Amino acid sequence: MLVVDDDEVIRQLIAVNLQLEGFEVATAVDGQDCLDKVREVGPDVITLDVMMPRLDGWVTAVRLRQDPATSHIKVVMITARAQEHDVRRGEEIGVDAYVAKPFDPNHLIQTVRKLAAVSK
Template identity: 80%
Template sequence: MLVVDDDDVIRQLIEVNLTLEGFEVATAVDGQDCLDKVETVRPDVITLDVMMPRLDGWVTATRLRDQDATRHIKVVLITARAQEYDKRRGMGIGVDAYLTKPFDPAELIQVVRDLAGAPRD
């Protein structure tokens, strides 16, 4: 599990909730940090903020989907961008789930559980 968010509080909130549910969690502070860590962490699921410095979530998700080595990783976008256009954009990239901030931690945990247990097509 890799949690990617530039906001320390949000990143820690997600990390703590997932750790309490038994997930092994690594963190990254932005999209570039995510791409740098993904090969060593080898996550099954990545939670990914959209609006981040250096490399945003849109570009990061696209790069993850474009590479054979990371194409299989489940991606959950977690963002304040709640417009239908944004959701369609995320699904067009191929993300597996889209949650808007503020999010319900129980919903996030359920989404991650579902994705971690289901093979990607």
């Protein structure tokens, strides 16, 4: 499990909630950090914030999908921008799920659990 968010409070909130559910969690501070760590971590699921410095969530998701070594990883976009065109853009990229901020931690956990089970 790799949690990617530039906001430390949100990153820790997501990580702690997932750890309490038994997930092994690594974190990254932005899209570039995610791409630097993804092979080492080998996550089944990545939660990816959209609005981040250096590399945003959209570009990061595209790069994950383009790389044969990471294209199988499930991606959950977490964003305050949940308009229909954003959801469509995510579908075009191949994002597996979309969670709008502010999010219910239980909903996020259920989404991640479902995707992790599919990737096993």
